[in-house]
Amino acid sequence: MGCRDVHAATVLAFLSGTASVAGLLAAVLLPNWRQMRLYTFNKNERNVTVYTGLWIKCARFDGSRDCVIYDPQWYTAVDQLDLRVLQFALPLSMLTAVSALFLCLIGMCNTAFVSTVPNIKLAKCLVNSAGCHLVAGLLFLLACAICLTPSIWVIFYNNYLNRKYEPVFSFDISVFIAIASAGGLFFTSVLLFLWYCACKSLPSPFWQPLYSHAPSMHSYASQPYSARSRLSAIEIDIPVVTHAS
Numbered sequence: 001m002g003c004r005d006v007h008a009a010t011v012l013a014f015l016s017g018t019a020s021v022a023g024l025l026a027a028v029l030l031p032n033w034r035q036m037r038l039y040t041f042n043k044n045e046r047n048v049t050v051y052t053g054l055w056i057k058c059a060r061f062d063g064s065r066d067c068v069i070y071d072p073q074w075y076t077a078v079d080q081l082d083l084r085v086l087q088f089a090l091p092l093s094m095l096t097a098v099s100a101l102f103l104c105l106i107g108m109c110n111t112a113f114v115s116t117v118p119n120i121k122l123a124k125c126l127v128n129s130a131g132c133h134l135v136a137g138l139l140f141l142l143a144c145a146i147c148l149t150p151s152i153w154v155i156f157y158n159n160y161l162n163r164k165y166e167p168v169f170s171f172d173i174s175v176f177i178a179i180a181s182a183g184g185l186f187f188t189s190v191l192l193f194l195w196y197c198a199c200k201s202l203p204s205p206f207w208q209p210l211y212s213h214a215p216s217m218h219s220y221a222s223q224p225y226s227a228r229s230r231l232s233a234i235e236i237d238i239p240v241v242t243h244a245s
Contacts, residue, residue, distance in 0.1 A: 028090050058070050104132065136192055151178040154171055
């Protein structure tokens with residue numbers, strides 16, 4: 001694996017993380033977390049479907065795309081516990097994933113543009129590629145857990161509402177988008193962990209996640225020969241001729 005270059009695994013992880021964050025953003029904004037079907041027995045009326053999101057609520061007649069009731073202030077009066085938790089969990093998950101993307105980008109840029117031999121003046125504040133990718137993988141895993149847990153809870157809470165009231169509730173497409181995005185975040189973290197596990201065996205200390213001390217330039221330069229070695233390299237056996245008296 002080309003660990004000293006920008007590898008396909010890190011690029012794929014960055015693209016996967018970006019797509020997962022985009023999916024989370026769509027799930028947060030779409031008003032399609034829960035549907036409530038209201039049926040009427042009047043043949044002159046149409047059934048109504050109430051679409052509930054994290055921030056807005058929309059009621060539509062069957063066969064219509066326009067909202068007959070649109071509540072943009074729904075986020076202030078959410079009366080369903082699972083949606084209230086998601087209002088905090090999904091933005092937090094997005095923030096954590098964006099931080100991981102930023103670290104992943106720093107690690108790739110450091111790998112691509114920073115010299116293998118560091119500047120001794122900057123030895124104490126060097127950005128470590130392996131450390132960036134390792135921490136980014138942990139953050140992606142944390143973002144996955146923050147997103148996945150309340151998204152799955154929506155499914156169980158939906159069954160609870162159907163038992164408590166009437167079987168008119170159903171979860172909508174945003175639940176699937178959020179769960180798929182959480183899967184993308186988990187896949188991204190696995191890619192970064194695999195990359196790190198394959199590259200951590202390199203001898204250079206720059207592939208360790210943390211420095212115990214500032215790296216020395218002597219570890220990157222060949223050791224000089226000793227004085228004895230330089231003399232022994234040019235020693236020549238010279239025969240000694242003695243004259244008999």
